[in-house]
Amino acid sequence: MDTAVSVRGLVKRYGDVEAVRGIDLDIGTGEIFALLGPNGAGKSTTVEILEGHRKRDAGEVRVLGSDPHLAGRSWRARIGIVLQTAGDVEEVTVAELVRHFAGFYPDPRDPATVIEQVGLAGQARRRVSRLSGGQRRRVDVALGLIGRPELLFLDEPTTGFDPEARRQFWDLVKTLDDTTIVLTTHYLEEAEALADRVAVIADGVIVAEGEPSSLGGRARAAATVTWDGGELRTDTPTRTVAELMSRFDGEIPGLSVTRPTLEDAYLELIGGEAS
Amino acid sequence: MGTSRAWFELKVFFREREQVVFTFALPILLLILFGTIFTGDVNGVAVSQLYTAGLVAAGVMSASFQNLGIAIAAEREAGGLKRLAGTPMPKHAYFTGKVLSVLVIAAVEAVLLLAAAVLLYGVKLPGEVGPWLTFCWVFALGLTATCLMGVAISGLPRSAKGASAVVTLPFLVLQFISGVYIVPYTQLPGWLIDFASIFPLRWMCQGFRSVFLGDAGAVLEPSGSYDLDRVALVLAAWVVGGLVLCLLTFRWKSRREG
Secondary structure: OOEEEEEEEEEEEEOOEEEEEEEEEEEEOOOEEEEEOOOOOOHHHHHHHHHOOOOOOEEEEEEOOEOOOOOOHHHHOOEEEEOOOOOOOOOOEHHHHHHHHHOOOOOOOOHHHHHHHOOOHHHOOOEHHHOOHHHHHHHHHHHHHOOOOOEEEEEOOOOOOOHHHHHHHHHHHHOOOOOEEEEEOOOHHHHHHHOOEEEEEEOOEEEEEEOHHHHHHHHHOOEEEEEOOEEEEEOOHHHHHHHHHHHHOOOOOOOEEEOOOHHHHHHHHOOOOOO | OHHHHHHHHHHHHHHOHHHHHHHHHHHHHHHHHHHHHOOOEEOOEEHHHHHHHHHHHHHHHHHHHHHHHHHHHHHHHHOHHHHHHOOOOOHHHHHHHHHHHHHHHHHHHHHHHHHHHHHHHOOOOOOOHHHHHHHHHHHHHHHHHHHHHHHHHOOOOOOHHHHHHHHHHHHHHHHHHOOOOOOOHHHOOHHHHHHHOOOHHHHHHHHHHHHHHOHHHHHHOOOOOOOHHHHHHHHHHHHHHHHHHHHHHOOOOOHHHO
């Protein structure tokens, strides 16, 4: 697997506080990689160091083969960044803004195509100030995509979206086949829907890493079988269901078999079971 | 790419209607106010002529220093600067775009003000090339110096909301002590003139007075002469100093983000 991002022993301090305390990461080319973690866990700091927006105190960082802190314009032409907030340009139209940004890149995508891709074809000639919050976010994404990036950073891209808009956004991300994506999000279902792999950061270190379906031993964890009149936590749910079938002689009323969700696994990992 | 940025900045500027009206109408409004309150002449120089020179200088500084100081603080707070810094846009293109767009805005402003001065108060514009050449270099040097001051001061306010106060206050004080509002300039106490002499606005006013008052007005200067060589020297020093200051202090991220 080609490596798009490689991090070894990353450390970042703010004054006396160690925000990032020795992180290792490998993200393969073409992979969608999600970073999860509570606010203040070191997630944004890590991503900002990868983007070249912040200096590190120790460790090795390689992003598309370069040290982001020293990399120049040709490196920035190969990445796209969608920041958490970037709502400054108001009185220009979507098309004007996207075309303007296209001018920064050596080999940009076609602005009209990108605008259509993010679902703003109908708003292309509308001023950014007249767009809804979700539509503005799509403008941010369009500006992140316009340079035909090999690596795209999406920092909490769907915060404030309604469920339908979120799903549309996921569909958009899924169309970016050959783009490596580093995603941070608060929505576990988002990570599950999009990411090939996830890492959970808590207190400045990575506490778990893997496919969303197996994170935190999820796949091997005990299942819970519930039915009208009972509930059982078991490692052998199939046997339990078979027993229930014979007991009820046919349909089992109110039957469900569940494994811990990604959210359960996540909360366990960051030590927040209580919430 | 700098010109593409300038074009974009101008588009944004001219679409903020309130800002456009404020920027272009304020100097003219002040000219009408002062022209109405103070009439007649000083030592044979019409007061409206004096105010025209001062208000051209203040207009340049408003388009550059005030406008940039506030606008850049807002862009920084909203994350727009950080977004630009993450693209391959060369950093200097951002500043070139700012300076070029301010140049256009200030030129339009000066033309409108001079037109109003001629139409309303019969202000006489110089008929020879010499004074207009002086006008051009004072305009260009003064604009560049005050642009850089604006870029530098944009980093001071803690938030975009505070920017307006942080930028407007020193600008207002400078206008009072540099010979914009209070003319002839020799009325001010010497120590205040000395203090104002540190900053470019005083010298821009003096340079523009040499253009619009001619030799007859030189007696109204603190030294009895326009000292154009000194005007050039101080403004050029501010260009160099301002550039160094900007290179040392400019931040693409907001202070909150560290």
